[in-house]
Amino acid sequence: MAKLITQRLLGVIGILLAMSILVFCIVHVLPGNVAYAILGEYATPAAVATLEARLGLNDPLIVQYWHWLSGMLRGDFGQSLVMERPAAEVVADALGRSAVLAALSFALVALGGVLLGVYAATHDGRASDRFLTLVQFLFIAVPDFFWSILVIIVFASWLHWLPATGYVPLAQAGFWGWLSHLVLPVLVLASGLVAHVSRMTRSSMLEVLESRYVLAARAKGLSERLVLRRHALPNALLPTITILAIDIGILIGGVVVVETVFAYPGLGRMLVFAIEHHDLPLLQAGMMVVTAIYALANLVADLGYAYLDPRIRFGKAAA
Amino acid sequence: MSVAALAQPRRRAPPRQVLVGAAIILTIAFLALLGNAIAPYDPTAFAVRERFSPPSALHWFGTDEFGRDVLSRVLSGAHYSLAIGFGATAISLALGVPLGLLAAFHRGAIEAIIMRTMDLLIALPPILFGLLVLAVTPPALWKTIVAVGLVYVPILTRLTRSVALGLLQENFVQAARARAEGAISILAREILPNAWPPIIVESGLRVTFAVLLGSSLSFLGLGAQPPSSEWGLMISESRQFIDQAPWIGLAPGLCLCVLLVSVNVFGEGLREWLDPRLIGRFRGPS
Numbered sequence: 001m002a003k004l005i006t007q008r009l010l011g012v013i014g015i016l017l018a019m020s021i022l023v024f025c026i027v028h029v030l031p032g033n034v035a036y037a038i039l040g041e042y043a044t045p046a047a048v049a050t051l052e053a054r055l056g057l058n059d060p061l062i063v064q065y066w067h068w069l070s071g072m073l074r075g076d077f078g079q080s081l082v083m084e085r086p087a088a089e090v091v092a093d094a095l096g097r098s099a100v101l102a103a104l105s106f107a108l109v110a111l112g113g114v115l116l117g118v119y120a121a122t123h124d125g126r127a128s129d130r131f132l133t134l135v136q137f138l139f140i141a142v143p144d145f146f147w148s149i150l151v152i153i154v155f156a157s158w159l160h161w162l163p164a165t166g167y168v169p170l171a172q173a174g175f176w177g178w179l180s181h182l183v184l185p186v187l188v189l190a191s192g193l194v195a196h197v198s199r200m201t202r203s204s205m206l207e208v209l210e211s212r213y214v215l216a217a218r219a220k221g222l223s224e225r226l227v228l229r230r231h232a233l234p235n236a237l238l239p240t241i242t243i244l245a246i247d248i249g250i251l252i253g254g255v256v257v258v259e260t261v262f263a264y265p266g267l268g269r270m271l272v273f274a275i276e277h278h279d280l281p282l283l284q285a286g287m288m289v290v291t292a293i294y295a296l297a298n299l300v301a302d303l304g305y306a307y308l309d310p311r312i313r314f315g316k317a318a319a
Numbered sequence: 320m321s322v323a324a325l326a327q328p329r330r331r332a333p334p335r336q337v338l339v340g341a342a343i344i345l346t347i348a349f350l351a352l353l354g355n356a357i358a359p360y361d362p363t364a365f366a367v368r369e370r371f372s373p374p375s376a377l378h379w380f381g382t383d384e385f386g387r388d389v390l391s392r393v394l395s396g397a398h399y400s401l402a403i404g405f406g407a408t409a410i411s412l413a414l415g416v417p418l419g420l421l422a423a424f425h426r427g428a429i430e431a432i433i434m435r436t437m438d439l440l441i442a443l444p445p446i447l448f449g450l451l452v453l454a455v456t457p458p459a460l461w462k463t464i465v466a467v468g469l470v471y472v473p474i475l476t477r478l479t480r481s482v483a484l485g486l487l488q489e490n491f492v493q494a495a496r497a498r499a500e501g502a503i504s505i506l507a508r509e510i511l512p513n514a515w516p517p518i519i520v521e522s523g524l525r526v527t528f529a530v531l532l533g534s535s536l537s538f539l540g541l542g543a544q545p546p547s548s549e550w551g552l553m554i555s556e557s558r559q560f561i562d563q564a565p566w567i568g569l570a571p572g573l574c575l576c577v578l579l580v581s582v583n584v585f586g587e588g589l590r591e592w593l594d595p596r597l598i599g600r601f602r603g604p605s
Contacts, residue, residue, distance in 0.1 A: 015442045022439070026451050137587075141579035143531050145538045146554060146572040149561065153569075157562050164561075253446035257535050261558070271450060272539055287447060294444050 008302060012295045019291045020072070024065050027280055072288065078281035082273075087285040090270065095289060097167065098255055098266030104182065105189035105251065110244060112194045117201025117240075118233065124206060132198070139195035144254045147188045148261040155184060165263040185262045189254045193247050200243045205236040238308060245301030249294060333592050340585025347578055351397035358391035362548055371564045380570040384560055389570045396548030396571065400578055403464055403533030403542075404526045410468025411475050411529075412522055418472070419479025420506045423487060434480070437473035445470045445532060453541040460549075463542040467532050471525050478521050482514045516593040523586035530579055550575045 052058055059067075071078060077087040116132060123129045156164035162180050170178040208214060209232055217231045218224075256268030263269070267286060274283035355362070360378075366386030374381040380389035422433040440448070452466040486492060487510070495509050534551030536542040543549035545556070550571035557568030 015439060018439050019442065022443075023451065137580060137583060138576075141527065141583045142576050143534055143538075143551075143579070145535060145551070146575065149554060149558065149568050149572065153561060153565050157565070249444040252444040253532070253535065256446050256450070257538065260539060271447075275450060275453075275541070287451060290447055291443060295442055298442075 004306060005303065008299050012299055015295050016288070016292055020069055020288060021065070023284055023287050023291075024068060027284060028061060028064065068284070072285075077285035077288075080274075080279055080282040082277045082279045083282070087282045090282060091267070091285050091289050094265060094267045094270040094286075097264065098259070098268060101182065101185055101189065101259070101264065101266060102251055102255055104186045105193070105254075106244075106248075108186065108190040109193040109197055109247065109251075112190065113197025114201050114237070114240065116194065116198035118205055118228065118236075120198065120202040121205035121209065121236075122228070136195040136199050139191050140199075142192070144188055144192060144257045145261055147191055148184070148258055151184050151188060152261075165261070167264050181262075181264070185258045185264055188258050189251065192254070193250060196247060196250075197240060197243055201236065201240050204239045205232065208232045208236040211235075234308075238305065241301055241305050241308070245298050248297040248301075252290060252294060334588050336584050336588030337592055338588075340581045340583075340588055343577065343581035344585060347397060347574075347581075348401055350394060351401055354395050354397060355391075358388070358394045360388035360391045362387060362391040362395040363546060364388075371560070373564070374566055381564065381566040383557070383564070383567045389567055392548035392553060393550070393571050393574055396550050396553060397574070399460065399537075399543055399547070399549040400530050400534060400551075400575065402460070403467060404530035404578075404582065406464040407467035407471070407529040407533065408522050408525050410465060411471040411525060412518070414468075415472045415475025416479045416511075416518060419476040420483050420510060422476065423480045423483035423510075424502055424506060430480075433476065437476050440469070441473040445528075446535065449532065449536050450539075450541065453536065458541045458544060460543045460547075463533055463536050467529050467536070470532065471529065474525070475518065475521060479514065479518060482517055483510050486510050486513055520586075520590045520593050523589040527579060527583045527586055530575075530582060534575060 068078065075088060077091065079085070080087045080090050083090055120129045120132045152164045155162045162183055164184075167181050168177050214227060214232055217227045222230075252268075255266065256271060258264070259266045259268040260272050267290065271283065271286045271290070273279070274286060350357070364387065366382065369378070369382050369386040370384060372378050372382040372386075378388050378390065380393060382388055383392070418433050418437075422430040443451075448470050449463070449466040452469075453462055456462065483506075492505060492509050495505050500508075533542060534549070537549045537551035538555045540552075540555065543552050545552065548571075553571040554568045554575075557564075557571075560567055
């Protein structure tokens with residue numbers, strides 16, 4: 001296990017390094033002039049020259065890359081051009097708020113997805129299962145941004161139960177005020193993924209329920225409850241872990257969209273802000289942080305899978 | 320698992336889902352094609368006195384903040400989502416399938432380079448890839464299509480490679496090699512015709528995600544640009560009038576939902592039709 005962890009950690013470092021090159025290249029090589037991108041197309045040549053000197057854009061690219069990379073390793077992510085604060089600070093603030101949103105949604109997805117999936121599998125073919133399947137289809141196919149608008153119309157505009165958009169800090173508004181701003185974004189983020197996870201859990205559960213060891217457990221005269229909990233569920237959950245890891249990628253996409261709609265000041269909103277305002281240092285920092293989170297989430301899923309299923313031999317698993 | 324099953328796609332009638340899904344998609348495509356011709360009003364014509372009219376017999380979906388007819392705008396915007404969904408999937412196929420075949424056929428250095436590049440591409444969350452490409456260059460519809468298409472190349476490459484690896488062990492490929500057929504001939508004439516079912520199924524499922532991702536990017540302002548009436552963009556623009564005139568966003572939103580549900584039903588139906596277990600095995604980590 002220790003060897004496996006080291007190997008996978010090295011893989012993550014490799015991915016981050018490669019990603020830093022990719023992000024750097026896309027920002028610096030592809031579009032032409034960064035200074036123009038920052039100053040706008042009507043910038044005077046003098047202003048462009050000054051900014052280029054300030055940003056060190058006249059250095060060879062490899063030197064610029066090294067400055068950026070070594071800075072990041074020291075915790076210096078550069079200076080946000082629009083906010084005029086260190087990018088690391090801006091990212092850290094936004095990350096904290098996004099983490100709350102993502103963690104709540106993820107917990108809801110894991111719990112709700114597994115419960116609904118098991119329920120559907122044990123009621124296979126009945127009306128309740130078919131109803132769930134129908135609802136799930138709908139939830140998978142409807143885009144996050146449209147859900148956001150629907151829930152804002154229903155819960156904020158018509159019913160006035162919850163605030164439509166925004167965010168208030170916990171210390172300032174108290175627990176309920178803080179929570180009321182989280183309910184709608186979390187619900188929207190979780191809706192599509194709950195459907196996805198429960199469908200996957202349902203199908204793997206159905207497969208497991210037809211296996212011989214479940215038959216054997218039933219033949220021993222174990223109660224159906226015990227068969228489900230001790231024999232079927234642990235094995236059926238293995239594919240669900242992989243699905244949950246994939247869903248983190250979808251969740252990150254959802255976070256970008258949902259934070260934008262709900263004007264929630266998290267990492268996703270920050271990335272869109274950085275793009276809209278051509279704040280390239282902030283954009284690079286945000287991209288690297290998100291990639292790192294995604295890579296670590298995949299690592300945790302890989303290791304969790306290996307930990308739960310000793311049959312896996314990792315030499316063969318490299319696809 | 321026997322690869323022979325792969326070589327002989329079952330000859331049975333497509334399930335109802337495939338037909339229903341295809342019928343709705345074709346209807347939407349037909350309406351998109353007619354678009355401006357059947358639109359009751361000019362989708363770009365301002366009518367200041369008719370701003371924010373609720374849905375009525377004159378304006379079925381109401382009018383927006385400039386008095387433009389929402390139904391006409393929805394009709395003229397239909398082709399964008401279809402173009403993103405099917406265009407992006409076509410790009411993923413055009414790049415992913417040859418790369419996957421190449422990686423399966425030339426094991427060693429070429430395979431390593433291709434597959435490691437794919438690992439890298441897949442390590443970036445899908446929406447970020449789109450954001451990154453569209454962030455630094457002015458947004459345009461074709462860039463959205465390319466960006467969305469690139470996001471799903473790794474999935475198709477991995478799938479094609481693993482299917483092709485299985486087929487390369489088969490006797491008919493050995494026979495072709497013994498006949499001294501060239502690499503291209505073996506890949507195109509022996510492997511590809513037998514590898515298509517899982518690839519088609521995966522692409523069917525990808526169309527849904529491509530439509531979703533594309534409209535999300537447009538919604539964020541990184542796809543089609545105003546005054547175009549791409550549905551994601553229309554929904555985004557309608558947000559500020561949510562209290563006053565919810566129909567401006569609801570109309571394109573509901574149309575998008577109909578399209579997405581039918582594409583999804585179609586894709587899932589395809590999967591059922593072309594042997595579900597096969598796909599499950601080949602899918603691997605995506």
